[in-house]
Amino acid sequence: MTELTQGTAWKTLKAHTEGLAHMRTLFESDTQRFDHMSTSACGLFLDYSKNRADKETMSLLFSVAEDAQLESKIKAMFNGEMINTTEKRAVLHTALRAKPEQEIMLNGVNIVQEVQETQQQMELFVDAVSSGNWKGYTGKKITDIVSIGIGGSFLGPKIVSQALRPYWSKQLNCHFVANVDASSIVEKLKPLNAETTLFIMSSKSFGTQETLTNTLSAKDWFIEQGGSQADVAKHFVAVTSNVAKATEFGIDADNIFPMWDWVGGRYSLWSAIGLPIALLIGMDNFRALLSGANEMDQHFANTPLSENMPVIMGLFSLLYGNFHDAQSHVVLTYDHYLRGLPAYFQQLDMESNGKSVTLDGTEVDHSTGPVIWGGEGTNGQHAYHQLLHQGTALIPADFIMPLQSHNPLGEHHVQLASNCFGQTQALMQGRSYEEALKELADSKLAADEKSVIAKHKVMQGNKPSNTILMDKLTPQTLGALIALYEHRTFVQGAIWQINSFDQWGVELGKTLGNDVLDRLSAENDATELDCSSNGLINMFRQKKI
Ligand code: F6P
Numbered sequence: 405m406t407e408l409t410q411g412t413a414w415k416t417l418k419a420h421t422e423g424l425a426h427m428r429t430l431f432e433s434d435t436q437r438f439d440h441m442s443t444s445a446c447g448l449f450l451d452y453s454k455n456r457a458d459k460e461t462m463s464l465l466f467s468v469a470e471d472a473q474l475e476s477k478i479k480a481m482f483n484g485e486m487i488n489t490t491e492k493r494a495v496l497h498t499a500l501r502a503k504p505e506q507e508i509m510l511n512g513v514n515i516v517q518e519v520q521e522t523q524q525q526m527e528l529f530v531d532a533v534s535s536g537n538w539k540g541y542t543g544k545k546i547t548d549i550v551s552i553g554i555g556g557s558f559l560g561p562k563i564v565s566q567a568l569r570p571y572w573s574k575q576l577n578c579h580f581v582a583n584v585d586a587s588s589i590v591e592k593l594k595p596l597n598a599e600t601t602l603f604i605m606s607s608k609s610f611g612t613q614e615t616l617t618n619t620l621s622a623k624d625w626f627i628e629q630g631g632s633q634a635d636v637a638k639h640f641v642a643v644t645s646n647v648a649k650a651t652e653f654g655i656d657a658d659n660i661f662p663m664w665d666w667v668g669g670r671y672s673l674w675s676a677i678g679l680p681i682a683l684l685i686g687m688d689n690f691r692a693l694l695s696g697a698n699e700m701d702q703h704f705a706n707t708p709l710s711e712n713m714p715v716i717m718g719l720f721s722l723l724y725g726n727f728h729d730a731q732s733h734v735v736l737t738y739d740h741y742l743r744g745l746p747a748y749f750q751q752l753d754m755e756s757n758g759k760s761v762t763l764d765g766t767e768v769d770h771s772t773g774p775v776i777w778g779g780e781g782t783n784g785q786h787a788y789h790q791l792l793h794q795g796t797a798l799i800p801a802d803f804i805m806p807l808q809s810h811n812p813l814g815e816h817h818v819q820l821a822s823n824c825f826g827q828t829q830a831l832m833q834g835r836s837y838e839e840a841l842k843e844l845a846d847s848k849l850a851a852d853e854k855s856v857i858a859k860h861k862v863m864q865g866n867k868p869s870n871t872i873l874m875d876k877l878t879p880q881t882l883g884a885l886i887a888l889y890e891h892r893t894f895v896q897g898a899i900w901q902i903n904s905f906d907q908w909g910v911e912l913g914k915t916l917g918n919d920v921l922d923r924l925s926a927e928n929d930a931t932e933l934d935c936s937s938n939g940l941i942n943m944f945r946q947k948k949i
Pocket of ligand 1: 556606608670755
């Protein structure tokens, strides 16, 4: 048993949630519900009134947070304490977006200075490439960037660049290669000209098989296209915390952008891992992205729990997972540019909170990180919303929408908004049997048929959602939004007392994968593993070309 679930607030909350009225009733009995269950911060507006909560629920949730010493854990992170206990590291992605004048001491060094120096290195590089002063091996300027990386070294740059498409400079195109499946890099390189292509190899560890393999293939392509080993320096740069291995790999020392072990891969887009973003939107807009995240950091660090946006969102996610047995959480971005955000939040949340022991190794006695999924609204309404409305699973939803479009065109945006708000309303209020029957009153169906169809049209409602709005999707508001979700993830992990910042679960697959790799290319068929693995390996051996 963990002390968390034995706490008074936790136990009281359990009993309380079982007896809470339907949200429909909560809205009917409190016409000010929207006013006192919404909050603003850093250019974002959060409507959390469509949640299974009343004032007592909120008070109990904040008590659970207080019992877990959440405020002191937030301070510990910002102060650089070694909260990633299994890797003996601080967790300071917040330092990546600190203001230049801020001081964050780690082992006696003000790390903000190092961050600023790397940003200056980034700015020089971005200016050189964007201005055309950076020339390829035949003297031509760079037209295409190929970013090679995976996980946090891919998702951040890719999804933030996609989200800020309206801010791209005209000069550059960017292509992202992550998967080791050769089809990815082959298709991406097919239309490119080696003379005007620059590769950014992003790998915090400089030891990720997919990224190393893709970079070697990129180098082979470059040579086949007419480049030489001597020209590599003009077309390959690296972002890594392992400078020695990058140099050994052949990346010119001047073309290596450092990062640090106190930045987790899934929290690294704010570092030089974000170089593709800065190349596409310019350094000023990249700094605006950082500034938005820094604003959310200040909000998170200095706002009382009851008005703290990441705390409120984190507590609701914990409420549904731990007290309503919700196994997943859906993120619905009612904005085409934000269509990749659910995938970004998947790694952020699931690689952070997909854990089952507390910091001291005790097995948890409650659920932890949910499955994060989602997609672009309104597309999802024609794919999986049926299950959200009438399925048996409770799936809390976040709806995210800018109030203004970058592309105002006729009725498009007002229709997008009508769908977004209509969906949250339908999830909350549902449709009763009586309402369904009434809708069928004028149909020509016989009475018994009306009764059956009406039963099929019933929607329980009471399906919770948060709605997050911003005036417009800008680098600043996007930075605040992503930082909001980073801290929302932190809140849950801190209360569950798990380590949200290591990822031992992905190590075993890599190790076993390397052993399988050897067996796939061995002289003889595999026989020592389980019969499934042996069978699969040997089938591949028979068919491989
Ligand atoms: O998935 C495991 C992981 O270590 C992620 O945390 C990380 O973002 C990704 O692999 C890539 O790691 P690297 O940046 O070291 O290549």
